[in-house]
Amino acid sequence: MFVSYKWLQEYVDLTGVTAEELAEKITRSGIEVEGVDHLGEGIxxxxxxxxxxxxxxxxxxxxxxxxxxxxxxxxxxxxxxxxxxxxxxxxxxxxxxxxxxxxxxxxxxxxxxxxxxxxxxxxxxxxxxxxxxxxxxxxxxxxxxxxxxxxxxxxxxLNLDDKVLELGLTPNRADAMSMMGVAYEVAAILGTDVKLPQPKVSTSGEKAKDYISISVEAKEDNPLYVARVVKNVNIGPSPLWLQTRLMAEGIRPHNNVVDITNYILLEYGQPLHAFDYDRLGSKEILVRRANNGEKITTLDDAERTLTDEHLVITNGTVPVALAGVMGGANSEVKSDTTTVLIESAYFTGSTIRKSSKDHGLRSEASARFEKGIDPNRTREAADRAAELMAEFAGGEVLEGVVAVDTLDIEPVNVSVTLDRINKVLGTEISKEKVEAIFTNLKFSFTVDNDTFHVTVPTRRPDITIEEDLIEEVARLYGYDELPTTLPVGESKPGRLTDYQAKRRLVRRYLEGVGLYQSITYSLTSAEKVNKYALEQTEPIRLAMPMSEERSLLRLSLLPHLLEVVSHDLARQIDSVATYETGSVFIPRPDQELPEEKEHLAIALTGSWLSPTWQGEKKAVDFYVVKGILEGLFEKLGLENRTSFLQARVEGMHPGRTAAVLLDNKEIGFVGQVHPNVQKDLDLTPTYVVELSLKDVLEADVEEILYQPIPRFPSMTRDIALVVDQSVAAGDMKQVIIEAGGKLLRDVTIFDLYEGERMEPGKKSVAYSIKYFDPERTLTEEEVTKAHEKVLKAVAEKFNATLRS
CATH class of the missing domain: 2.40.50.140 (Nucleic acid-binding proteins)
Structure with missing residues (x-):
């Protein structure tokens, strides 16, 4: 809501209070002023x-x-x-x-x-x-x-010496969506009176009821409809002061009649509509629900198809306005209009919201109807509009008002005790102070033994319970005046849970090795939802999706992370290294809400090491990504409990993909994206990871036990084993560890050979094996004995022979 400082002065005495000071006072009383705009600044x-x-x-x-x-x-x-x-x-x-x-x-x-x-x-x-x-x-x-x-x-x-306050209103403060509503608020803050317009309508001898009749079928949607008729109007430009006020409030001037209806909208918060009486096509106004398939062309020249959930104003036969949202082109006020029918009505917010949403029409009028208007201003607003049309359009106002009134809204009565106010606020506010606050708010009230019985005016529909009254007292007493106290009782300092601390460690590690964090949509399409999912299941569909592209809750992070890579490559960012931690959504049988599991996804392409004059250029490959994971597991203390096993995953390269295991349980995969997928997404060779971060972070980790620096030397043996190409190097490593016994301390793969001198179908895998005893120096005989057990084990298990 934009509020003209000069216009506001017509309702409230602002002597001695600048626009900036007023903005500060309004903000401190509970309505945020987002800014003060000096219209003529710098001119x-x-x-x-x-x-x-x-x-x-x-x-x-x-x-x-x-x-x-x-x-x-x-x-x-x-x-x-x-x-x-x-x-x-x-x-x-x-x-x-x-x-x-x-x-x-x-x-x-x-x-x-x-x-x-x-x-x-x-x-x-x-x-x-x-x-x-x-x-x-x-x-x-x-x-x-x-x-x-x-x-x-x-x-x-041109009114450029004015200042405009922009109010950031919450949905409950619909009363402040008008100049009169803001005037009540400012008067309460300053403790002064409100000077409101008092419409005085001079009428001709003709009667309005002879020109128009009103009937309402949808009484629940429209309990109050008021009409006035103004003859012999001269359509032309509005007075400059009126035009500049509208522009300061963000509304474009059109002509004197339309501008007056917009002016009343801003002044009273009551939307009005002006019909060209001669274009109505009848002497009747009928308010009803539309028929399914019925059409109307609105003022924006768009033809709209209606349903029986939409409220329309008709001439008894055809719609002439979409009630509370926009008028119809067939009854528009034009330059040749001479007789105007003024509509001032109370429509229920839910009905107007439905029409506005279905047709994508959100207007100043619909916004006010949706949040709620003051029904006690509806008749007065029509009188005020008729008065201004007589003054600025030369019109003659016909005698009487034609109305249908089935509205039954009474002021709300709310009671609160002084003790309750002070107990909630922690204050010692006197009864006289509370009385002054309710008086400044222009609330009628009586006091009975420190109990305030307040009659809340209809302009404040947000006040319904005693806590609302306490809030009014608090904000006008001054939030800054409320005492501050420390919490009573035991308190514990805040700390991260173990899970949160580990998740933060994961993010810091990944960013430390050069990855950037991405955040993608949790919603995806039917085409992508099951791609790369660690758990294949029926996805969850939204009840009211924005589009089919965002209609299902995701089961994997990778599809959207690959879109991020594709987006960057299309913009000539040749090397991309990114990760995401986020939830996937797994349905739970017989439960409405899904299980949220946190996953980690990584995507890399391009160069891992950029070429420099003294360094090498290294492209991303499988071992780069695998190395990032190994470093992460080491950070988390899981390096001895994780392993990698060759695997096949749909959408991944069949020969460059491995399953990631934690305690021999599969928790994800790592590898290269399948060439066909890379081609479809215009990717360069891209390596990815997706694993269940929840399983990783919830894994129990033993306390770190530090060992003294070795006092005795270790002994190393290197062996090159010739085995069938189908034998996994990791499987052989595991057998070596088991056979080496307590003296074996470390096993490292350092070479793989499949060259010309190797027998077809065979390969050579070289291991460096370290033997060590922390209590003494090992003898050659002890190491030889342990080493022979290793060679025997791999020979029996894999038919391995030493390479000559």
Whole structure:
């Protein structure tokens, strides 16, 4: 909600309170002021000018040479390129030395040989947004619609000396979506009175009921409908003060009748609609639910198909407005309109919300109906609009109001005790202070033995229980005045859980080795949902998805992480290293909510080591990704409990993929994306990981036991074993560890050979085996004996022979 400071002064005495000070007070009372905009900030040297002469520039087809009176005696010559400039106009002139928005300074210049002493301005050049400028002046200079004195300050005439407060309203404070509502709030804060408009309508002898009849079928959707008729209106521009107020509030001026309805919307918070009476096609207004398949063309020239969930205003036969949202093109007020039917109604919020959502039409009117309006202003708003149309459109208001009223809304009565107020707030506020607060809020109340019986006005539908009254007392008493206390009782310092601490360690490690974190959607499509899933199951579908692309809860992180890689490669980022930790959603039998399991996914492509003048270039491969995982498991103390086993995973390279095992339980996979998938996504060779981070982080880890620095030397034996190509090196390593006994301390694979001198179907795998005893120096005989057990074990298990 935008609030004009100058406009607000008409309702509340703001003497001695600047716009900035008022913004601070409003914020401290519970409604956040997001900013204060000085409309004319940075503008100077702007005056009203009178175009005395206007002729075409002698050396340019699209320029005009104007003689302009700027109130300084001798008129000045100004060259203007606007197509709508003409003799006799009162215009905005930036004199030589003036400053326009963006620190644009006006200097004396020569244009095609002719001297120009200033600039005739459009509203856009003065800082007005193009969407707020009326269509008449959207493509040219602004012309004052009424007589103004040349040389006077144009900033004041255009209301640019105003300041606008932007309120960030919460849904419960619908009362502050009007100037009158804000006036009540400010008056309560300042402890002053509210001066509200008192409409006085002079009517002609004709009666409105002779022109129109109202009937309402959908009484639950529309319990109150009020209509007034104004004849002999002259459609034209609104007064400048009204136009500038609308623009300051973010609404574009159209004509005097439409602008008046928008003005009442802002002033009262009551949406109005003006029908061209002669275009209605009947003397009847019927409010009903639409028929399924019924159509209406709205003011934006869009044809809309209706259902029986939408409320419409009809002429008894066809719809002329989508109730509370937008009028119909068939009854629009136009330049030839002479008789206006003013609609002021109370529509239920749920009905308007449905229409607005279904048709993608969110207007200032629908927003207010959705949040709730004050029904006690509905009739008065119609009177105020009729009064202004008589004053600014020359209309004649017909006698009487035609209405259907089945509304039954009474003020809410809420009671609260002084003791309850002080107990909740921890204060010692006096009864007199609470009385003053309710008086300032303009709430009727009585006091009975320190119990306040409050009658809440209908403009404040957010107050229904005693806690709401306590909140009103607290915010107007001052949140800063509430005492602060320390918690009572035992307290423990906050700390991360073991799971959270390990997750943070995982992220720090991955970022430390050069990976960037990605965060992708938890929603995916039917095409992607089962790709790379560690658990194949029926996915969970949303009840109301935004689109089919975001209709299912994901079962894997990798599909979207590969999209991140594809996106980066398409933008010439050749090397990508990224990871994501996030939840996948596994359905649980007989339960509505799924199980959320945290996964870790990694994707790398391109160079792992960039080429430098003294270093090497290394491309990402399987062993880079595997090494990252091994380093992570070492950080978590799981290096001796994890292993890798050759595996086949759909969508992964059949020869470069391994399952990741924790305590011999499969928890994920690592490997290269299948070439066909890489081609479909325009990827370079890409290596990925997906594993159950939940299983990793919840694994019990023994306490770290430190060992003393060895006092005795170790002995190393290197062996190259020739085995069938189908034998897994990891399996042989495990057998070596088991056969080596207590003296074997470490086994490392350091070579693989499958060359010309190797027998077909065979390979050579070389291991470095370390033997060590922390209590003594080993003898050659002891190491030989242990080593022979190793050789015997691999020979029996894998038919391995030593390479000669």
């Amino acid at each position: 100077s040297g702007i005056v009203v000018g009178h175009v005395l002469e206007c002729e075409q520039h002698p050396n340019a087809d699209k320029l005009n040479k104007c003689l302009v009176d700027v109130g300084e005696g001798e008129p000045v010559q100004i060259i203007c390129g606007a197509p709508n400039v003409a003799k006799g106009q009162k215009v905005v002139v930036a004199k030589v030395g003036a400053v326009l928005p963006g620190n644009f300074k006006i200097k004396k210049a020569k244009l095609r040989g002719e001297e120009s002493n200033g600039m005739i301005c459009s509203l856009q050049e003065l800082g007005f947004e193009s969407k707020l400028v009326s269509k008449e002046y959207a493509e040219g200079i602004f012309v004052f619609p009424h007589d103004v004195e040349p040389g006077t300050d144009a900033i004041a005439a």
